[in-house]
Structure formats: C-alpha cells, structure tokens
Amino acid sequence: MTTPFHQSRRDFLKVSTAVGGGLALQLAIPAPVLAQAAAKGKGPELTAWIVVNPDSSVVIRVARSEMGQGSSTGLPMLVAEELECDWRKVRIEFVSTSEQLRRNRAWGSMATGGSRSIRDSQEYLRRAGATAREMLLAAAAQRWKVPGSECDAENGVIIHRPSRRRLRFGQVAQGASKLEPPGEVKLKDPRDWNLIGKSANRLDIPDKVTGKPLFGIDVQLPGMAYAAIAQCPVFRGRLRSVADERILGARGLIKVVKLEDAVAVVADNWWRANRMLKTLPIEWDAGPDGGASTASIREFVRFGLEDTSVPVARDEGDVEAAFAAAAKVIEAEYYAPFLNHAPLEPMNCTALVEGGRVEVWAPTQNAEATHATAAATAGVPLENVDVRLTHLGGGFGRRGFQDYTRQAVAIAKAVEGTPVKLLWSREEDMQHDYYRPMTLMRFKAGLDAAGNLTAWRIRDASHSILAGVRPQDIKEGVDRHALGGIVDLPYGVPNLRIEFAMRNSHVPVGFMRTVFHSQNPFMRECFVDEMAHAAGKDPYEFRRALLQAKPKDLGVLDAAAKASGWGSPLAAGAHRGIAVQDSHGSYAAAVFEVSVSGAGELDIRRVVVAVDPGHVVNPDSAEAQVQSCVAYGLTSVLWGEITLSQGRVEQSNFHDYRIMRLAEMPKNIEAVLVPSGGFWGGMGETPLAPLAPALCNAIFAATGKRIRSLPLSNQGLRLV
Template identity: 35%
Template sequence: MGRVRTIARRSFLIGSAAILGGVAFGTYLYKRDPENPLAADLGPGEATFNPFVKIDAEKVTLITPRADLGQGAYSVQAHLIAEELDVDLDTVVIEPGPPAPAYYNGVVAAEGMPIAATSDSLGARTGRGAANVVGKLMGLQLTGGSSTVPDMYERLRVAGAVARETLILAAAQQTGLEAAQLRTESGAVVLPDGTRLDYTDLAAVAAEIEPVADVVLRDPAQWRHLGKEHQRTDIVAKSTGTQTYGIDLSFEGMLHATTRTNPGLGGALERFEAGEAEAMRGVKAVLPITGGIAVVADNTWRAFQAARAVDCTWGPAPYIGETEKQFAEVAASFVDDRQDSRFKDRGNVQAKLEAAAEVVEAEYRIPYLAHAPLEPMNAVVKLSDGRLDIWTGTQIPRFMQASAAKIAGLDADQVHLHVLVSGGSFGRRLEDDYVRQAVEIAVQMPDVPIKMTWSREEDMTHDFPRPLAIARGRGAVSGGAVAAFDLAMAAPSVTASQLGRIGQPALGSDVAIVAGAWDQPFAIPDYRVTGYRVPPMVPVSSWRSVGASGNGFFHESFFDELCHAAGVDPLEERLRLCTHTPSRKVLEAVGEMSGWGSDLGEGRGRGLAFTLSFGVPCAQVVEVSDTGDGIRIDRVFVAAEVGRVLDPVNFEAQLSGGVIWGLGHAMNCEITYEGGAAQQDNFHAFEGMRMHQAPQIEVRGLENGDRIRGIGEPGVPPAAPALGNAIFAATGKRIRALPFWNEVDFV
C-alpha cells in the first residue's frame, strides 16, 4: 500500500502545482484516508482492515461498493479482493457497503476532461491525477463510465493483501512463530506442519493489530481467480430466479404505491380530482408530489389502476415539445456562438477543402433513446422516529442519500440506504428522481414501509433519454487516400442536464458532445472535430457509452464514406492512418477474425467500424445478407483491448451484450415527442433485437495496453456504424439516420 500511496500523492502534487500555478491545495486532506465506515459499529471480536474487508468469528465479508446493474460488478470486485486475500468466494459474504466517502471513484471524473486516452503527456498525467484528487476530496461514490475495474483494480487487490498480511501477523502472534514461516490458503493461515488456522478464528486477535501498511501484490502468474474462466458470483441466483431485486422486496405491513407525473418532464400539475380513485378497492391515499400525484394501495396493481383514474390537468412542458421542431433547433445550432469545443484541429482543414477538386459531404442524425431497463424504477422507503430507510438500486448512493435527507428534513447520517442489485440500468440509475418521489410519499405516510413502483408506461415516458443529435461531415480525398476530415456535431449537454438536477454547475466544455470522435487515433493530415451545444430541451442523461454511442456512428459512417470516395479499402486505410499500436492490433485482429477482403457472394456485405471509447479500442465487423424480404445480420466479429482480461467469460458476455444492445437500438428504437410527451410507452413501440435476429458473435480480447480498462460500454459505439456500413456494402444504400428501420426491413 505504501508504494500505491506514494504514486498517488506524487501525482496529486504534480497535478495541483501545474493546475494552480504551484499552489498545492488540499494536500493534507488528500493524504488523509477517508474514515473506514466498517469500523463504526464493530462488535467484540470483529476485525476490519480497510473499507473492503471485515471478519468475525462466523464469516468473512467482502465489500463491493460499485453498483451491480447486471454487468457483473460485484463479481469482479469480489474476485479482485479474493485473489490477494486468498479466499474462495463460495465461503464469503459479498455486500455493497454503505454510502461512504471511502468508496470514492478516482477514475470516472477524467472522462469529463479533454484528455485523449492514447496520451501519456505530462498534461494528460496531470489531468488524470487531478481527477483522482477531485474524486477523493468529494467522496465521489459513483458507478459509471466503465470505471469499476480501472478504479478498483489496484485498490481492491491492495485491500485483500493488507487483510491477508495482517491475518498472518495475527497467526504469528497467536502461535509464537515467525510470520515468514506462514502462508495462506483458501481462507486460512497455514503453519509449517500443515495446521490450518481459519481467518474467522483469527478475527479477535487481528482486531487488536494495526493493519499492515506495506504489502507486495502477487504476481499474475500466481493468480487463482483473475484471468481464469469462472462462474460469476450471481449466476446461480439469476439463473434460478432467486436473485432479490428492489421490486421483489416485501416487509410486514407494507403498502404499495405508484406515481403519475406530468408527461412533459419537469412540467407542473395544475389540478387533480381523485374522487373516483379514492373510492376504488384497496386504495389508502392519493397524495400530491412534485409535478404529479402518488397513489398508495394494498397492492401494486390496484395502485396502478387507481393512478390511471385520477383526473389530472397538466401544465405545459418546459421545452420544445415536438420532435420535428427539436431537430430544427439542433440543426440551427451549427453557429459560432454555440460552439462548445474543438479539441481536434490538425492541419488546415478549411484550406484543404477549399483546394479540393471534390468535397464529400454528409449529414447524420440520431434520435432520443430510452434506457428502458427490464426492472422499472422502484424503491422501498420507511420513515420512522427520525430515521429514513431506503432499499433500491442506484449508481449514486451518496448523492441519493443527500437528496433524500433534504426532502425528509433529516441529516444525511439519519438516512440509511440499502443498495440492491438492479435489473438493468444502462445509465438510468444515475438519476434519483424515483427515490425522491418515494421519500415524498414516506414523509406524508410515516411509520409504514412503502414500496413505490413505476408502471412500465411511466418508466418509459419519464426517462431522461440519450439526447438526439446531428452531425455534418465534410471531407476530401487525394491519391487514393483520406486527406481531410471535418466533422461537426450538435447535441444538448448531458453533463449540464444531469448536474443541474443535483444542483451542481457544469463548467467548461462538455466532452460528451464529441466523445468517441475527437480522440480517435488516426493521423489524417487535416483533421478537425467540433462540438456545438444545443440549448436545453428534453432533460437528458447518460445512456450506455454516453456521447460515444452516437458519435461512433457519426465518425465511422463518415470515415467509411471517405474511404469509398477514395477507392481505398476501409480496413487498410484505417491501418495506414492509425497512430496507436494497441488500436492497430485491434484492427488487425478483427480483420483476421472476419476474413476481411474475402468474397461473401452476391447480396452479402461486410461493414467495419472502430471506436476508441473509455480508453478501450474496439473494432467490429458485421456481416449481413440482403434476403429480398429484408436485411439479415449473420455474424459479428469483435476485438477489444483492455490491458488485461480479468474475467474471460464475463468479458465475452459484456462485449456480446454491447453488440446486441447497439445493433438492436440502431435497427428499431427511437423516442419521439408530441406536445412535450414521449410517444413510445412500452416495449412494443421501442423494440430491441428479437432472438431470431441475433447473429453469431465472435469475441477476442487483447492484452497489449499499458493500463487496465473496463468493458461494459465500449462494445456499443462501433455496432451501429458497422451495421450501416455492411448494409451499404450489401445493397449500395447509404443510411445516414437512425433507426435504420425507417429505410430498410430486418428479418
């Protein structure tokens, strides 16, 4: 741990000196570790060595604070600790832990900085160090941005190693042997004669010992868990229907609630008449909440039915209410006073385009998209005797704790948040609106547990969607090569919208507007990427892969168009221009996997796309057939570079899931608005890929990078452009707007 701390502190001092002209602010606070929340209520004989490991006479408990949203976060965090602690995961308890500054995320803030993942300059290192400082000083406990593994890779291994070495020291004190004579194995310290002392038997002695500060992490060649194929810790529960989600919870005396709020997000409730609803069977109360009403009943179905019976008069939506006019506002935003960023500006694009014999031009569009997790928003709340308990799934536990405390008129330490596994999120549980509603109900009905559940329709139409956007590309080719690439995109700011909902300002440019486009590792001679910020309209939020989800489509569709205009092979041209060795190897791998360049036959085509997002180079090749009845997606090949594949099975699952997610939304999905209200209110109108449409997917993980990366999001951005490029290769039809089903059918 000493070495880890030294590196982190050095990075902080360098970063603060560079950023603030030599004033090293907050050095003392940064050096001081946050309090260990597990130490607050330790009982006799219980030991905790750090915020991630607790042991008593009965069990070993591992704390996995990054939220599990279906992506396997609890499992990989547990394996990181277990590798160094030397325990088998079927013998331990895994818990998410409480909201606490100790569980800060020191990596995710860097995603909001204009730092290219491929850069190792002093400025880049300084920026990443500053992001770590911000995360720690703010106690930024947040799950997102594929940051769980990068942020926790070393911290959790160190935590396990500290616990292991302290337990060895406890065994040495108990037996009178030298610590160097002892070793660990599967949850026990082993003496030279083979006698095993279980960790649980050493808890009382270890509780009296100062945790070992300096540890040596095990060589990966010695790993038993990491890098090996194994079963996720939740797979049995999820395969047998025994996993407990928030929607499954039940308490004695519990009542059930649901809500209806203005279909125009943020709009007011002007009046309501609840007489019919209040007379319905099982209804206990109809209550006003911010922007709408809540119905409390003796079961969820009756609450749903009664909520529909309440006659509400809604105020107007506080934004442009029709999709056509929303897109018009986006189109009008390509003007100087709305320019938000130009992080990429190589050469002289304007001069090259003016001198070009022919300029290639194209415009692309993407729609709003809902998160639509399978488990709709829900929470169980109980307010009693100055204590508020909340059971729910969330990616922002400390923000949620603070907002709930404000609504209930309590201090944060009076709010006890019990974080549960979520049935999907894709960024939706970075919001706390559903818990705010539940707490408003609890304040009006204290001393009884209330389960608040949104209907599917309420969930879909009251989502904060992925923003719509338009991109305009202008380029030139020369001598059979891409010579100039000018891409501009306009979109509302996700960052400003999200931060505004938690009362925080958004400072500077929003990197999300151009993420997945400005930082691509290609040495195009004249290369420019510009972001324009559209004034706020529908409140928007982070959606799986955030800005890269749409910008990958923009960048790689236009790249393909330029390659075809130049008469050059799209893979060969990317390889020629690629300046980043790990990205080059990813492109080479996907080309080899897919047999790129071989003849597929008439009516078939391959499409290639590459996106570097969240530090991960990911390339995909999609093969399609034009069947006459529609497009069939036959096979998809995916290669990605994450530095080290810690869980090969889940790595493949995450990339395959990202492909299905990206393709399904590109094929079929959009949210449109009329009168301020979302028009798609259930899965029949927001249809992902069907099982019979799912292609064969081949995945390859590369390990050539110098940093550990996460894989939950990078599989999404290349999917849509690879499909679009494949459709063009098979049919000659270039589609520049999503979803594709507006122009082609799929079978």
Template identity: 45%
Template sequence: MSIRVRDDTQSANLSRRGFLRASVAAGGGLLIAFSLPSRLVDARETIEAESFSPDGFIRIDPYGRVTVIVPQVEMGQGTFTSCPMLIAEELEVALSEIQTEQAPPDGALYSNSLIGSQVTGGSTSIRAFYEPLRKAGATAREMLIAAAATTWSVEPSSCRAESGNVIHEPSGRKLGYGALAEKAAMVPVPEEVALKEPSAFKLIGTPAKRLDTPDKVNGKTIYGIDAKVPGMKIATLAICPVFGGKLKGVDASKALQIKNVLQVVQTADTVAVVATNMGAAKKGLAALEIEWDAGPNAKLTTSDIVADMAKASEADGVLVRHEGDVPKALEDASQTLEAIYEVPFLAHTTMEPLNCTVHVREEGCDIWVGTQVIGRAQAVAAELTGLPPEKVVVHNHMLGGGFGRRLEVDFIAKAVEIAKQVDGPVKLIWSREEDIQHDLYRPSFYDRLHAGLDSDGMPVAWSHRICGSSVIARWASPAFKDGYDFDTVDGALEMPYAIPNVRLQYVRHEPPGIPTGFWRSVGPSHNIFVVESFIDECAAAANKDPLEYRRALLAKAPRALAVLELAAEKAGWGEKLPERSGRGIAVQNVFASFMAQVAEVEVSKSGEANVKRVTCAVDCGVVINPNTIEAQVQSAIVYGLSAALFDEITLKDGRVEQSNFHDYRALHMNEMPSIDIHIVKSDEAPGGMGEPGTSALVPAVFNAVYAATGVRLRRPPLKADHLKV
C-alpha cells in the first residue's frame, strides 16, 4: 500500500465546472473516473453527464487499481484513510487496495461544502464529505455493474459488486473492475444511486488501518520541508521582532563570508539568508547585524492588551442571543454570581516548522508546501508574482501538523517575496523561534459572566459578554456579519443547558498589531472553558455536586446528558480521592459532536498540578473509524493539556517573550495522564472529531483543580503560585 501525495503539474484548465464524468484513458487504456483531475481530463475523451458536485474522487485503471483523490489534506487527523473508507464502502473494494492522491487546487471540484472553499479545517472533513464520497463510490459501483451486465447481456439487478469484482450471481460469472473500467466509462452516469443503510456497512465503523502511515515510520514520507527540487537553495529568515515594525538596515558583510552562504535578501520587514544548507543559513543569520524600526507597537505589553480589553468589555456588545429577560431575572434571583474569565494568546507550534519552497520564473511559479488552503496558496503567489493563478502550480505535501496554522498563507507569501529575489528554487525554513514569535495566535479574550440562581440554586439568568478578536473578520470577512461571527461565539451560543433567561454579547476588540488565527478547537477553545468553568461556579455556589447540577440542566439535551453520565460513570465520579486531589467535569456540544470529559488532578503543596487521568465520552454520530476517533481524542486532550498547564504567549516591548519548546511547552511523555475514551454508538450524522477534545479538556482540568484545592482559577495556564499551600 503506498500513498502518493500528488506532485504533478496542474493544467491551466481548472475552471471547468465539476461534473461527474466517466472517461476513457488516453492511449487505449481503460479507465473510469469521476471528474478526473483536470490535467488528465484534457488528455481524454470525456463523457460529461449531469452536474453533480463535488466529485472527482475516483480513478480505476485497467489493472483494477483504485485511486482515491482525497479532497482534504492529511495533517495527522486521518483524512487519507477516512475519506477512502467512505468510497471503499460503497464501491466494494478493500481499503488496502486503494491508493490515495492529494487533490490539486480546484475549488469547483473539491470545495468543502461547510466552508465554501477548498479548505481543510474546523473538523469538517467527514461532515462535509460523508455523503459526496459515498455517492461517488456508489455511482462508480452502479456503473461498473451496468458495464458487466451489458457484457453478459443480463439484468444489472442480477449482479452485485464485491471486493473489486462484479459477480453475476445466477451464473457465477465474475469480472474485475479493471476489466470493466473502459466499458463502465461509457455507461450513462446514473442520476440517483442508493446509498447503503448504516446497518449494512462493512467498513465504516471498523478500526481500519491507516493508509498514510507506512512511510511515516521509515522516513520516506515527504513533508513540505522535505521537498527536493534540483538546484534548490535553502534560506532562513528573521522578521522584525516587533509586530508592525520594519527592517531599517542590515550589514551582511560578515554573513556573506560564511562558507556556503550565497545571498542576503531583504523585504519590508524581513531579512533572509540564502545558503546551500540550513546550517550555513542559520549561521549567516546569526552573523547579520540588523537594525529594526520597531514602529508603533514598540512599547506593547500583555498587561496593556488585557487592560484595553477589560475597558472595552465594560460596554454592551452586539447581542448575539437573548432569551427571556436577563436583567429582571438577575434582579429577582436569590443569589447572583459575577466573574471575569480570561484566556491568553496561544501559538500553534506544529512539529514541522513553517516552510515553503518556491521557484519564481518569468513564465510561472512553482510552490512546494504543506497547506490546509491550497487555493489560497495559489492565489497569494499569483498576486505577489503578477502571474495568472493557472501559472502558479502548488505541489501540496503531507503536513507535519496543522492545528489551524496552515490555514494561513503568510509563510507562503514570505517565501514568494524572497524567491522573487533568488535565482532558481529556494526553500525557506523558519526557525522554531520565528515560528513561535510570528504566529497568528489564538486570540486572547476577556469575558464577563453574570448568573442568577433561584432559591434551589439553579440558574435562572445567564449573561455572557465576550470581548476579543474576531479571526473570521480577517480570514473570511463576508462571514463577519452584524458585528459578530459564528466562530467567536461558538460554544457559548448553543450551550446545552436549559436556562430560561440567557444573554450573549460580543464586543469585538482587536489587539494592536497582533495577528490572530484559528487554533485547534477554534471558538470553543475559549468559550467552553468559560461556560463550563462558570457553570461549575454556579454549582459550587448552590452547594451542589457539579455532575448533578449539570444533569438537572440537561433534561432536554439527551445526547449531552448521555455523554455526561457515561464519562462520570467511567471516571468513578463520587469515589473518594486523596487530599488535594479532585475530579472536574465538562460537557459540550460543538463541531456537531457531543463530548464530556472528567479530569482527575492532584495538586502538590507547592502548587504543581498533576493531571493523572482523563476520561472522555464522545457521541460523534456515525463512527467512520473508531481507531482514528480514539487517536483524535487522545491528541486533542494532549494539545489541551499543554495549554491548560503551561502555555501562553506574552509580549514585552512589542516582542513575544517565548521562543522555543523550553518556554512554550508541549506536554512530554512523562507528563501524560492515563486516558480512557468511550465512544457512544449512534446513527446520527457524523460530527467533527479533530477539535472537540481540546476545548473540553481545559475546563475539566480547571474544575478538578477547584475540587482539589477550593481555588477557582479563571485564566489558563495553571500557575503553581496560585495553588501552593
């Protein structure tokens, strides 16, 4: 089984509408394809049928080899297995027989319907492609059956598909997909195909082996940073350390004397050293004498930013949700609670540092990169080179982590700007320091919460005012409407609890100069922490068990209630724990998946929190690959733990203070809790799984710390100073 990340040229003819097509291969070969990648389409006689989009996912060659063109990128989340599984299920081929190929930039064919463009992010891959990919598989299957039926002059209904063959049941005749491919390509594309009932699934729901991993254990997989282009040079960069600052001047004389250093390149806010290897480039960079013009943010500190947000959050924001009469309910309440919650800026730190290889020529531009947004990559290069987009060829690669960082094209733009000044191809690699200090950060937020409890201690009024940056306003500006966007309030808007009077407001406040971006679990990374911490405060104020309290509020949210109860049961909720140990719980409904987590935390007398165990129950609807779901939950929990325990990006004099993994930590093996994951069987539509584990983890840990110590902390990360005895 091998995986090939598509690395060929894309034809200029990309604007063609997405059609379900069957085609005959050039040179008399046999082939059936649904909307072939356009490069191939041009070379083939095509039979275009009714519009059916998105498609373009399957190619079967004369030998019966099935290639799935995967519309979403692989950054660890398993799309290169789950997407083929959806096709294989309906096409009736073994998953192990499938080869995968990364889709080229073609928004018409490969657009993610939940995002509206060719983007991988937001835990949408399965949600967006669950139906289209199964339909593509089923359509191909029906056409192969029709081709076989014609060959044998029998009724299609007397034939069935199995393991890459069509079988005529009464006669026992059998033809492989390869042998049928050419004929199948001539079969009219059926307008309607029946999809399997979930009860008939043979592959979906089983722990299928991943297709992308064999070459990831022997060093063969080529990530963007591994791209090899003949004549390629290697560069590394320094960007003005102050956001919004510029490059004033640079003395490159010493750097240019270093062996294997070739060139020093400048752009408005960046200087790059070009060499034959990264070691020499780094050495050259260290030898530069650089003068920066720090610009307007030269004095910026984290405390200024927080103070500005605190002030901005005093005024009413855009009313996002309002039910009942919150002011009156607060007035009538037996007890009221107020709290301020904050979250810090966070960096992504994908294991593969940012990089991009570019070859700019007069007539065209090639880009070798790992990106979540292949179309945007093409567009930004076209804009910067002045070339038409079709002259920009993007070779996408496996991604060494994304987490939202590779939804941005800043590092592609930087590479193009530098490559324009370099003769031949150049690979730009960011140091980890630049990667951390010039990220687009998970925004910092400053939220005001206000709750009113009735005489039983149950919440009758809930007011939540969010204040902070809108990533959507920059990244997808049309989706920023009426002063707010769906992402910034996600998790707060549809909290599952039944509270009669609810008010949610959003105050957009952009920090000066600091770029913000999507980060794993996106809006909920902030909102679930706030909501699940504050509801815990309400329970404490009511002297009620946090589990019972939530349970009482979830009577009308059965899926949320079910995961809550399952996680609590499996975690041994209520069982006695040693002193300064506690359990915390959190429940959520985000990314169309329901999840609850219970964290068990022990806090030492010196205030160090040790997360010993995390129990998670998840209902993500139909399960495609339980192995991947478990992996994604483990992954998201670890990502959340780093944020809960260690991480924040802070600024001093306009500069990010953190620089590498010693001061922007990632959880290590020796800091791992045990993790138990329980998947609820469900026939609901599939939900997202990449993100949810992160947002649920942080409040579960903070609530556990409260249970262990009685100290309510309202701003991650945990600080030992606040918890020591």
C-alpha cells in the first residue's frame, strides 16, 4: 500500500519537536531506509493498520492517544466501515514509536490534540480498510477461481454471489497478505455506512470498569524504582543547593538526583520518595521573576491594550471614520485568567536507560515527541528508543508537553539499568503547568441609527503559546493562533480592525482544551451581546443578521435557538443567553437558561448545545463529549483561576483549585447534533467554545450585570 505520508525521518523529527516545548534537537538524521514490516500478532498484516487472525478476529492499530475522547473506538470504526469485518471481533493495539520510526511513519501523525484524530486521519483510515478488503476479496476470488467482481465482503465473510460460497476473513488472510495492494480503492458513499453514524459501545470501557492497569501511573516493571520531584517554584528559576546528606541512609532511599531546576528523590516506593523529598532542605535561585504577582502580570499584559504601536492582523474599511459617523459607539474591556489543565492523573513517565538504549512508558498526547525528547535527553540515536503509549488519565492539551518525559529520562540515566517511574504530586502538577494564557481584550463598536453594526475594533493583548512552541508561525508580530475566533470571526462587518499585542510573562502557557477558543469566544460573544443590547435588538436575531454569509454558523445558531425554544415564554425568574462559535473544524452554538437571586445565587436550569461536526462517527461518544465540555467549561467559568504571588502559583491542590462535582453538574443538558455532511470537524473541543458567553449572556439577561472578567466566583455569583 502506498502510504500517504512523507517517508522520512526528517518528518519524524519535525513533527516530534513541534509540540516539544521549544526543544532543540541536534541529531544526525540518517537517510530514509525502507524497512520491511514484521507481522505482529498471530495472523498476517494486511495494511499497517490491520491484522487479520485465523479466527477472523481483527486487530486494528491506533496511532492516536486515548485520553477519554473515545478515538480508540472512533478511529477503528472508520477502518472497519470499509474493511467490512465483524465489529464484535475487533481489538485494538497502540502503535509503538520504534515501529513507527522503523517503518517511516507508516501510521502518520501520532499527535493527539486540536480535535484532529478523526478529521485528520479519517480518509487514510478508510482507505486502509478498503485496501485490506480488496485484498481479501482478491484472495478469495483466486481461491475460487472466479472474477473478483462476483464477490462481496460482509461482516467478516467473503461471499461469492453466484454460488453462495462463503469464506471467512481468517481463511483467506494469509493469501491476501501476499497480494499486491490495489493502487486505487473506492470509498463507500456515506449513505451506505453501516458503522459510522451509529452509536457503538466503546472498546476501552470494559477494562475501565474493572480497574485494569491501563494508565501511565500503573506501569509496573521488575526492579522498578519510584521518583518524586520538586521543581523550582518560580518558573525559570534554578536549583541552588540541596542538603541531600540529611536523608542519607533513610529507609528505601536509592538516590537524590539534581536537575537544573528540580530535585528528584528515587526510592523503593513513591510515598517514601515523596516524604523524603518533603524533608529535604532545598535552596532555589528564583531568578528575576521572583517578585511577580497576578496583579503585576495583569498590568504587564494590559499594557498591550494601551500600546500605541502594535501589529495589525486585519484592517478593512476605515473604522475611525465609521466610529465618527456612528449613531452609537460602545466600548468594553474583557479579562480571562490563567487556568490549570488539572487532568486527574498527575504527570508521570516511566523510563529505563540501559546500554545506550531508552525505553519509555508514557501517557503522552504526542508519542513521537516523547520519543525524540527521550533520545535527546539520553543522548542516544532515535533508533535506540522505544515509547509505549499508555492510556491517559485525562490530557486536555497538557500531555502534549514533554517536560515530565525529559525529567524521567534524566533521572533514569542517573540510575542506569533501573527502570524509574517518575510521578508528580498534585501540588507539583498544579504549580508546574503550561497554563491557559491570561488574555485581555478591548472592543469598540459603532452602530448606525437602525442598530446595524458599522465598525468594530478589537485589541487583543495576550500571552502567545506559539512563541514557546512554534515561533516561526508568528508572522509580522501577529499570532493568528492566539487570535482564534477573532481574526476569523464569522460576522459581516464593513469596517474592521484587529490588533494584536503579544505579552509573554514568565508564566509558561500551553494548549488547554479549546485553546484560545476557551477565552476568546467569551469575550467576543459577550461583546456581540453588548452590541445587540445597545442596538435594542434580540441577541439571536442580531447575530442572525450578521451571519447571512455563513450558513454553517447560522445553522447551529438556529438549531440551538430552536431546540431551546428561544423567544418562547420562560418560567418566572428564568432568562436565556445565546452564543455561537466555530472552532477545530466544527460549529457550535449554545443557549443557557438561568435564574439569579438577589444574593447572586446562580441556578443553571438548562443547557442546550448544538454542534455541526460535518460527520458524526459515534453519536453516543459525541454526546459524551458535549457533556464533558459542559463540565470542563463550566468549571473554568465558575471557579477557574490560577493566581501568582512571589513569582509562584498560589494554588496547590483541589481544595483551592475547584473542580465541578456531580451535585453541581447541570441536570438538564441537551446535545443537539446536526451533522450537515461534506466535511469532518472535531468534537472534543468545539462544544466548549460557546458555553462561557452563552452563560454570561444569560446572567446579563437575568441581572443586567455584564460579566467582563472571569471566574464568576469573583463576580459575586455562586452556583446553587
């Protein structure tokens, strides 16, 4: 089979370092070597993705990480749809990075983020399934000595139509594996899909309800040691000294490992390692950022709103002239704080360095980056590394960063020959994230006498994630990634100016579920509500008028309005808010129904989220992602805030970084899936984007109080 990927190790490295946190790799890159695949499993391999066993069970390989989003079921469904195997006999297997390297990236990208798993791989996965199906058909036809066109594949069986003879996949798999794969295959028309679009039970759930050791934290190897780590509490600070003689001879101690900005204690179990670490007197060199606070950082970022010369991302028409001519001009400033990802499984990684080789077991969102990081840290060639992907106890973007891998390999190198599992305490995890960036935005809008939007100026002052990971993508000072949802806003406005001020403090920032669509839609869609209010128009109708050239955005807006009964009478005290936002290749709109008491008690009575991801692979999983986005998004809006004092993060654990609990989850959540076909969008993030503004707009409708700063717990509001 021709692989759709560029077959070079250069690509492996390029992709690997893309989310490597700015890691510079200085490795000799050997010329591409085409490696012959060794068949894994009992049966033969038909394509890189598919192994068919003699009993007709099928192993489908999964290259993307499973962190709860369900792609370890959705991706195999795409393969199986075309393969025509018996779905009940499908098992999955994660791809190892050494095989991926040896076979010149036969499995494409392993990076799992940006809601890309399905939308970026759907075509080559379906082709892989179709290719294997054609090979099985050809093998059966050869055996029967009949034309292939007389044979069909169905539910794991090849049928010769005229004679009604049947052969199971397992009976012809060996023969099929020896055939040349067809050059071209025809993919099924969506109308003929049997699996895609119908809810399937997730393949990973049985193991998850029986407590199987699936996660990185569960890795157990013979003779394994355990490491706990303390990192410099001030970002960019350094280790000055550690009085490790204090714990010499302590029970279970194996070694104290000093890193540039951290100290690790290696012991015979994690609790002992962590307890010893806590008794170690450590002196840190905080560096120049030791005095920074939330207030000082906010002031620093906010300067970007005042700066008179900043790069311009879009400038259409003449906003200043339009403001001068406007019947009404409104202005507002918005703020979103730093947030921690807080996956429930803290960062961890297990590594073994021995004889010039490195083996890594990691819950990572980018196994190839983990591989490259391990090689660079250990100082060995890529060929001498293998990364085994575990399940992830939540990712949300945090596990695309390789800091914990780097540490685990460095520690393993210091105790060469002993496998070491590095596990961060929750406190380390809370205080050493790549945080959702702090962002401020200032808007100015002009309306004519009829209440039409004539001019809009947006100034975004924000930390940039790309500055840390892909600075080359920042063109002429404009980080279009940071301007997500802004620079590409769907609304038709004749005079528009968008300015960007990059303001990077010492706080590391990163991709957190929905990324800049986590805070930018809050600002944009609340301000659109302000415009509608100033225009004296219904916020739904106001948006409709501006979206006439954007049928997909309009479609989900209408779907959410319809499902929520927008405009219909409400129970006493209840009010609605609406918002729309496209992101990650999909479209979403939300309507919240709330009531707010005079004492600020917020009751979320109903949440309606409409999503158009083009095609839905597994509707039940898609609905689960909507529910997940509501919990994750509302946690951020209601309580989420990371603050700093003396250069360090003040929050330390779940008692002061609040996560939504079951009793607080809105009981009335409706996922309205409106796939319009013709494209493939993401599902794990898009539903989150319109939630914050729809909620805040509902609060405005209920109270007349405009929320321009998050979280709501700082705005006198309390969830009941």
